[in-house]
Amino acid sequence: xxxxxxxxxxxxxxxxxxxxxxxxxxFLAILCAxxxxxxxxxxxxxxxxxxxxxxRIVDVAASPGNTRILMFSLLVGALLALIxxxxxxxxxxxxxVTKGVAKSKRQVGSVTMVTGIVVFIESNLSVLTAGIFARxxxxxxxxxxxxxxxxxxxxxxxxxILILLNAWGAFIIGLLDSYxxxxxSAEILWGSVPFNFYALITLAIxxxxxxxxxxxxxxxxxxxxxxxxxxxLTTTKASKARFMILPLLTxxxxxxxxxxxxxxxxxxNGSGSKSGLYATLMATAVAYILLIIHRQMRHLHIxxxxxxxxGELLPVVVIVLFSLALGASLKLLGTGVFxxxxxxxxxxxxxxxxxxxxxxxxxSFTTGTSWGTFAILVPLGVPLIEAFGxxxxxxxxxxxxxGIFGDHCSPISxxxxxxxxxxxxxxLTHVKTQMPYALTAGGxxxxxxxxxxxIMIG
Numbered sequence: 414x415x416x417x418x419x420x421x422x423x424x425x426x427x428x429x430x431x432x433x434x435x436x437x438x439x440f441l442a443i444l445c446a447x448x449x450x451x452x453x454x455x456x457x458x459x460x461x462x463x464x465x466x467x468x469r470i471v472d473v474a475a476s477p478g479n480t481r482i483l484m485f486s487l488l489v490g491a492l493l494a495l496i497x498x499x500x501x502x503x504x505x506x507x508x509x510v511t512k513g514v515a516k517s518k519r520q521v522g523s524v525t526m527v528t529g530i531v532v533f534i535e536s537n538l539s540v541l542t543a544g545i546f547a548r549x550x551x552x553x554x555x556x557x558x559x560x561x562x563x564x565x566x567x568x569x570x571x572x573x574i575l576i577l578l579n580a581w582g583a584f585i586i587g588l589l590d591s592y593x594x595x596x597x598s599a600e601i602l603w604g605s606v607p608f609n610f611y612a613l614i615t616l617a618i619x620x621x622x623x624x625x626x627x628x629x630x631x632x633x634x635x636x637x638x639x640x641x642x643x644x645x646l647t648t649t650k651a652s653k654a655r656f657m658i659l660p661l662l663t664x665x666x667x668x669x670x671x672x673x674x675x676x677x678x679x680x681x682n683g684s685g686s687k688s689g690l691y692a693t694l695m696a697t698a699v700a701y702i703l704l705i706i707h708r709q710m711r712h713l714h715i716x717x718x719x720x721x722x723x724g725e726l727l728p729v730v731v732i733v734l735f736s737l738a739l740g741a742s743l744k745l746l747g748t749g750v751f752x753x754x755x756x757x758x759x760x761x762x763x764x765x766x767x768x769x770x771x772x773x774x775x776x777s778f779t780t781g782t783s784w785g786t787f788a789i790l791v792p793l794g795v796p797l798i799e800a801f802g803x804x805x806x807x808x809x810x811x812x813x814x815x816g817i818f819g820d821h822c823s824p825i826s827x828x829x830x831x832x833x834x835x836x837x838x839x840x841l842t843h844v845k846t847q848m849p850y851a852l853t854a855g856g857x858x859x860x861x862x863x864x865x866x867x868i869m870i871g
Contacts, residue, residue, distance in 0.1 A: 423779070444463070494721055496545070536828065545657075545661060609814050610858040612814060653709075732830050736826070766865070767811070773812050776790065778819035781826040781827065794809070
């Protein structure tokens with residue numbers, strides 16, 4: 414009855430699109446997953462399902478790495494509120510416009526994308542930096558927060574998976590190192606870059622959106638409405654640009670420094686969760702010191718503003734917590750393994766790579782994690798390389814691209830939630846407006862893998 418392991422993510426997705434309520438959807442999915450785990454037990458006791466659900470959430474929150482992610486999310490709320498209410502964002506926007514760096518929609522989009530590319534060290538940091546930096550600019554030029562969420566989400570993850578001088582690269586090399594392959598793990602990884610069609614096509618569509626200043630589908634409707642979560646931003650009086658720029662520089666430089674420190678001198682081996690938390694705390698402290706020194710706010714006002722910012726992000730933090738708990742339950746159920754089994758032994762050889770891409774997309778979409786998808790599919794894909802003589806880099810690229818594709822479409826992905834936080838956009842609005850772009854890139858990628866497989870394997 415392994416097929417039943419797919420029920421919890423389906424419950425989450427159905428409730429999300431039916432009731433438009435993410436927290437309820439995630440909680441019901443965890444409840445469903447725990448009920449299935451109890452059903453698999455030798456002596457099932459259905460009455461403890463709610464208790465097990467709560468304990469699963471507690472266990473996830475007790476993990477040091479997960480706790481850091483939750484604290485990081487709350488501190489981001491405090492940092493955003495401080496640089497917003499201090500007038501730092503408004504001042505930075507005015508400075509950029511005055512200097513001619515951002516005097517049109519195309520330039521605003523370009524600056525946002527370049528920021529996401531430059532900060533390639535860690536995907537959440539990249540999303541966060543680009544989102545905070547560009548919020549005021551998008552408001553200034555009457556561009557929707559949904560477009561901002563799309564640009565940063567569809568720039569940062571693809572860039573991280575293409576540049577690979579980060580924790581993503583170290584993680585994938587670690588997965589490959591246990592196999593005897595004709596090339597080294599690093600050679601296979603770097604060789605996957607030109608074959609990572611989803612990441613390349615996604616970036617090309619982002620560039621198209623910026624250069625032409627055209628949006629389509631639900632994004633066009635959102636642009637027409639121009640609703641924004643952060644109306645306070647446009648009414649806050651400009652003060653000094655340093656109130657935003659210095660905390661952001663501290664965040665980025667601190668992240669890089671802590672990645673080196675936690676990785677014992679190796680950037681790729683650094684801890685993203687530790688570095689993100691430490692750097693955000695340091696940036697918040699810098700914002701506090703600046704406001705005190707320049708007498709922009711009193712201590713009690715700063716504390717009140719910081720907690721108000723945390724409160725604004727509390728619903729999203731709960732979503733991240735429930736997403737992590739659901740992922741833990743699905744791992745025990747074996748949902749990812751079941752989805753991966755669609756890559757059967759009886760497929761024609763030239764269909765293996767496109768099917769791996771689809772498997773990665775479905776798995777990432779239903780579980781909300783690209784890294785979990787990589788961890789499951791790489792051990793399944795490498796034996797296929799050995800058995801059928803497939804190009805290693807092509808197979809790896811399909812797995813990586815599929816994981817990013819599903820993550821971009823998934824309403825239960827923590828990356829999707831972080832992108833919404835950074836842009837100040839409603840989570841479901843971000844999912845709805847980004848999905849047509851992701852599906853377009855995914856469809857073109859599937860065709861590209863089919864053609865490439867016919868040429869290289871056929």
